[in-house]
Amino acid sequence: MADTFTVERATTIDAPAATVYPHVADFHAWTAWSPWEEVDPSMERSYTGADRGVGARYAWSGNKKAGRGSMEIVRADEPSRVEIDLQFEKPFKSRNDIVLALTETAAGQTHVTWTMIGPVTFMTRLMGLFMKMDKLVGGDFEKGLAKLKAVSEA
16 A cells, blocks of 8 residues: 555646636635635634745634644745645644646646645545545545636636
């Protein structure tokens, strides 16, 4: 069994990378497209560090479904890549790497790939007995990318 898992989804957005990038490099903008925003409408959020890009931090605490955790942008290559350190505290502790890669096509569209890589822990192994991480999170990524597409093309 592998020591890590990877979940990856992609979409093509009819907008240049410079239009899409601000939506992924600024956690304040995530409320418009993140697939987890509707999980708990009364979720508590806090933003610290930089306003956007490297050093921007976002923390949340919500109901049982939303859990609690934080994200920090650790790399931001405008307009092509954002890397995030994602830490969950509840419902269980885990740390994952997130990469949002933006590749502009010759036609002026942007191909966005959303990747999450994390360690296979006891909890992810246990959850994997019932459902693979790809199936657990992949649908959320697809939903988020569809919303990011709509926001970026508006």
